[in-house]
Amino acid sequence: MTHAPGTTGAQHPALPADSPGPHSRRLGLIAVVATFGGLLFGYDTGVINGALAPMKDDLGLTAFTEGFVVSILIFGAAIGALVGGRLSDRYGRRHNILMLAAIFALGTIGCVLAPSWQVLALFRFILGLAVGGASATVPVYLAEVSPYERRGSLVTRNEVMIVSGQFAAFVINAIIFQLWGEHDSVWRFMLLVAVAPAILLFVGMLRMPESPRWLSSQDRESEALAVLKQVRSPERAEAEMAEVRALAEEEKLAQTGGWADLAVPWIRRLLLIGIGLGVFQQFTGINSIMYYGSQLLEDAGFSAEAAILGNTLFGLASVLGISVGILVMNRVNRRTMLLGGFGLTTSFHLLVGLAALLMPDNSVKPHALLVFAVLFVFSMQGTIGPLVWLLLAEIFPLKIRSFAMGVCVFCLWMANAGVAFGFPPVVSSVGIAPTFFIFAGLGVFALIFIATSVPETRGVTLEQFEDTFKAAHAEKG
Incomplete structure (x- = not known):
């Protein structure tokens, strides 16, 4: 797997520093x-x-x-x-x-x-x-x-x-x-x-303002530069605009923009990576917790009132997880965080399943399940949740960025629907333990997919990533 350069987060040599102001x-x-x-x-x-x-x-x-x-x-x-x-x-x-x-x-x-x-x-x-x-x-x-x-x-x-x-x-x-x-x-x-x-x-x-990169794609160069000057120092805006303009010219020659672009191997590869990221994010089962958390806790042995209180802990864990994630997002490579995130969520899936399967039915069991489920939510929302959305916003060429994002998020939502529909009857028919063992198995497939297919995007501009990925994969098909 060839990764984009600059994954250490070093300053892009062609651009002035993003100084505050x-x-x-x-x-x-x-x-x-x-x-x-x-x-x-x-x-x-x-x-x-x-x-x-x-x-x-x-x-x-x-x-x-x-x-x-x-x-x-x-x-x-x-x-x-x-x-x-x-x-x-x-x-x-x-x-x-x-x-x-x-x-x-x-x-x-x-x-x-x-x-x-x-x-x-x-x-x-x-x-x-x-x-x-x-x-x-x-x-x-x-x-x-x-x-x-x-x-x-x-x-x-x-x-x-x-x-x-x-x-x-x-x-x-x-x-x-x-x-x-x-x-x-x-x-x-x-x-x-x-x-x-x-x-x-x-x-x-x-x-x-409008997106400067979209404005550039519409040949509205002066407007794009004016927007960049609102959100960059003057020197940085001029330098970044030159990169945007150069790549926009290349994309016009390539006639990017829609379904026809899937005939281009490197673009098709990126789209498949994006779809995989969206689907595996949902196959963590995060929305089985967010939609049916109270029901899950009642099945685990909590009273209805205690289950409602426990459900608010899932919401709190989400907020705390994403808060931690955002603090380290720019300090750790995307692939490293994704692999770590899926490793954690898969581990907590196994712990939930093992606790449900092996622990005796006493007052400790539901609390153990709650703790493992809360830690799963925290881990997922601190890593996989935000990183998938970030990568989907980063990996696609400008001319098809929103189109490709739409296709990937469509697949993400359909996977969401599958989990939402499937979770209650699966838990009802086979129980909590086998259901979470299924999620753990899907997590293993996700780890293999990330290790073999997902590129690194940290520390490079959107344009530099596109240029590098295209050069590395254009001939691979």
Whole structure:
């Protein structure tokens, strides 16, 4: 396997240092505003956890309609990722995020006012389109406005906001239920909270710039340079613009941009790597915990009340894990962190399975399972979770970056749907231990895939990585 140079994180010799200044504060503000898309992603996927019980009573959901209402958002997200990537390539990253903010608000209000489960499902699907579009667009936008030295930490902020949104949903649901739990429509208040960040995202993005790399791909060179000067020192902006311009010219000659590019072996290889990363991220089973954590803990032996409390620990572990991950993201190579992350999650899968299989049924057993599951969530969200999103935003050529991201995130969401649908019946039929042994087996395959296929991207610009990977793999097919 040939890796990109500069994996030690050394300064790129052709570019001046990314010195601090007013442009650094501007870049930080852009990251804060854009990642409200991640916050909405997290809240809208997590809020159903606490809202489902009162929603079921209020709308008379059956087992089938309950599953349909929950899962329809996932399918909407898969489609939204695929379509959102194409729209982002055609109309721009900023334009896409503005549109997604409006769809978030529309979908949320529609869910809040839904008179029946059919209407609720329709607007949950619309929300899913926004969730998927945000998952494919925001990381690319952040990667393209960031200097390569800070790209890891800035792109990872989106994952921080995703897990923070999920945790916020768990906490806000608990608070609202305590205040208005006697009302049949309490679930509507839980969902309504998401309107506020949607409005903030829309208003904030009106004042944010477009991606300089997308502008360059549209031959809007002066605008691209003006944006770079907002988020870089003048010397760095000029030097970086020269690299962007040179690569854009090469890509025009190569006629990159869509499905036809899959005929190019090195691009097809990158797409398969991206799909593998997305699928294996979901096959860790992280969303089996985030969607069904309370049910899993009850099956392990906790009371219903204790299971709800334990479920909030999963949300807290997510936030703490990603917080630790972002601190070390730019200090450790991507491949090293991925291999370590899958090693940890696979180990905790085995520990959960062995505890469920071998420990006697006493008061210690459920607490042991909780500890191992919390450590699994912490490990996954501190390594695999953010790194996969970061790598997907880094590895693809400019002209197909959002298109390829959309394809990969579509596959990621479909794997998510498979885990979400499969986890409850598998646990019910074979038990906790065999289910987590399956996850451990998938983790071994993931380790082999990363060791043999995934390239290193740390310490190089997006353009340098592309140039190096293309040179190394163009003739391999």
